[in-house]
Amino acid sequence: MTEFTINLPATSANLGPAFDAAALAVNLYLRVRATRSKTWSIEASGHDPAICGKVENHLIVTTYQEVLAEQKKSAPPLGLRIQNGFPIGKGLGSSAAARLAGIALAVHFGRLRWNSARIIGEASKREHHPDNAAACWMGGVTVARMFGEAGVHVARFVPKGKWPLMLAIPQEALATEKARAVLPREYSRADAVANIQNSMLLLAAFFQSDPVLLASSLEDHIHQPYRAELCPLLPALQSLDVEQGVLGVALSGAGPSVLIFLDPKASMEKTKARVGARLRGQRLKADLVVTSIAKRGAEAFFVRGGR
Numbered sequence: 001m002t003e004f005t006i007n008l009p010a011t012s013a014n015l016g017p018a019f020d021a022a023a024l025a026v027n028l029y030l031r032v033r034a035t036r037s038k039t040w041s042i043e044a045s046g047h048d049p050a051i052c053g054k055v056e057n058h059l060i061v062t063t064y065q066e067v068l069a070e071q072k073k074s075a076p077p078l079g080l081r082i083q084n085g086f087p088i089g090k091g092l093g094s095s096a097a098a099r100l101a102g103i104a105l106a107v108h109f110g111r112l113r114w115n116s117a118r119i120i121g122e123a124s125k126r127e128h129h130p131d132n133a134a135a136c137w138m139g140g141v142t143v144a145r146m147f148g149e150a151g152v153h154v155a156r157f158v159p160k161g162k163w164p165l166m167l168a169i170p171q172e173a174l175a176t177e178k179a180r181a182v183l184p185r186e187y188s189r190a191d192a193v194a195n196i197q198n199s200m201l202l203l204a205a206f207f208q209s210d211p212v213l214l215a216s217s218l219e220d221h222i223h224q225p226y227r228a229e230l231c232p233l234l235p236a237l238q239s240l241d242v243e244q245g246v247l248g249v250a251l252s253g254a255g256p257s258v259l260i261f262l263d264p265k266a267s268m269e270k271t272k273a274r275v276g277a278r279l280r281g282q283r284l285k286a287d288l289v290v291t292s293i294a295k296r297g298a299e300a301f302f303v304r305g306g307r
Contacts, residue, residue, distance in 0.1 A: 004108045005033045007301045008101055009139065009294040010086040011093030012167075012259045013131040016218035016250040017198035022143045023093070023135035023253075025294035026165065028086040030097045032060065034105055037079035046084035053082070059095060063102025064109075067122065073110045089173030091253035096132035097298075099123045104302055116299050121150035130154070132253065139297030141206055158295050161209030164268065165293065166260040166275065167252065168233050168286040179254035182226045191221035211247045214261060218248040231255035236282040237275065245271030262290075 008030045013023035040061065044053035055061060060080070068075040088094040100123050107114045114122075120137050124130035130144035130152045140158040147153065201217035204210070228235050231251055237258055240246040245266035252259040262271055272288050279286055 002036045003034065004105060005031070005301070006101060006104050006298055007031050008097040008136055008298040009296075011096060011132045011135040012091070012165075012250075012252040012257075013093065013135070014220075014223065014251065014253060015202060015259070016224070016248070017195040017220045017222070018143070018202060019195065019220070019222045020129045020131060021145065021199065022141065022202075023131040024141045025135045025139045025297055026086075026092070026167070027291045027294045028092070028167075028289070029083075030085060030094070030101065031083040032101045032105075033081040034078045034109075036109070037077050040077045040079075042080045042082060044082045044084065046082075047087040048084060051088055052084050059098035060102040060105070063099045063126065064105045067103055067106035067112075068110045071106075071110060071112060073112075075106070076109060078105065078109070087169060087173070089175065090169055091174070091251065091255045091257040092167070092169075093132040093136055093253060095176075096123060096127050096136050099126050100133060100136055100298055104298065117152065117154075118150075120144075120154060121146075121152045124152050125150040135297065137297045137299050139294050139300065141293065143203070157207070159206035159209065159293065162264040163206075163293050164262040164264050165291050166262055166272065167289045167291060168237060168258040168260060168275065168279070169289060170233055170256050170284070170286045172256065174230060174254065174256040176254045179227055179230060182230065183223055184226065187222060194219070194221050211242075211261075211263065215242070215248045218250050218261075220250070223254075224251050227251060227255050231258070232282075232284060233258045233279070233286055236279060236284055240275065240278060244274045246275070258286075 009025040010028040040055045065075045086092045123133035134142040134144040134154045138156045142156045144154045198217045205214035237249045247261040
């Protein structure tokens with residue numbers, strides 16, 4: 001029980017119309033290795049090392065300590081080695097991954113007999129919605145909803161066929177609270193119905209491996225139109241089409257990053273070049289990362305290698 005290692009994938013939530021309900025795991029990882037120690041220490045590499053390497057107010061550390069305190073257990077100091085494979089505050093599920101890492105550490109070092117449902121529920125309670133937490137823990141594509149204080153219903157599946165992805169990640173971060181603040185308090189019946197329809201069709205597109213259906217089902221009326229001003233990459237890329245190697249575009253989480261579904265038959269290099277050219281034409285800058293849906297979540301590493 002003196003050492004623990006876990007890998008947690010990045011996630012992209014909302015997927016256009018499935019606001020606060022669906023997310024997918026991405027093959028970019030937060031890797032955390034923990035060892036019992038006399039004092040707290042963190043060695044961080046990868047993205048945002050200054051944030052990841054600071055013990056004070058560290059989301060992994062505070063979550064670990066809070067969970068064990070609530071369970072009336074001691075929280076022994078740990079030495080952490082963190083390799084962060086995706087940036088913080090850019091719509092890639094960094095807070096959900098950090099909270100899940102802290103919970104997993106608490107379960108391991110506190111010898112808590114928590115199952116995956118309890119772990120996802122605890123993270124969802126702290127995140128205030130379950131989409132990123134479910135996808136990060138379980139991998140693949142997840143649809144989730146909360147009930148009660150920390151109960152979660154989750155459906156998880158791996159889409160049929162090949163679903164290559166590209167992430168357009170800007171230099172500037174965007175606080176989720178700011179992205180939430182621009183959303184209206186009420187929506188019309190037409191907008192609500194349109195999003196329900198598109199969400200159902202989106203799931204069907206994944207199940208049937210239907211790129212045409214995917215492209216037509218990503219339209220959103222709930223959050224993307226209101227966040228576009230805060231996330232300029234989104235309107236700049238939404239007009240890309242299959243001829244340019246793109247099946248569809250959606251805001252990643254609350255933004256500002258953008259998730260791009262790629263045509264698996266097109267050249268990845270040419271598609272990336274076209275996306276880059278579009279951004280340059282709009283005088284926008286972003287890192288373009290080609291990736292894919294992660295079939296395994298943190299749960300697989302927790303069960304097989306963490307305990």
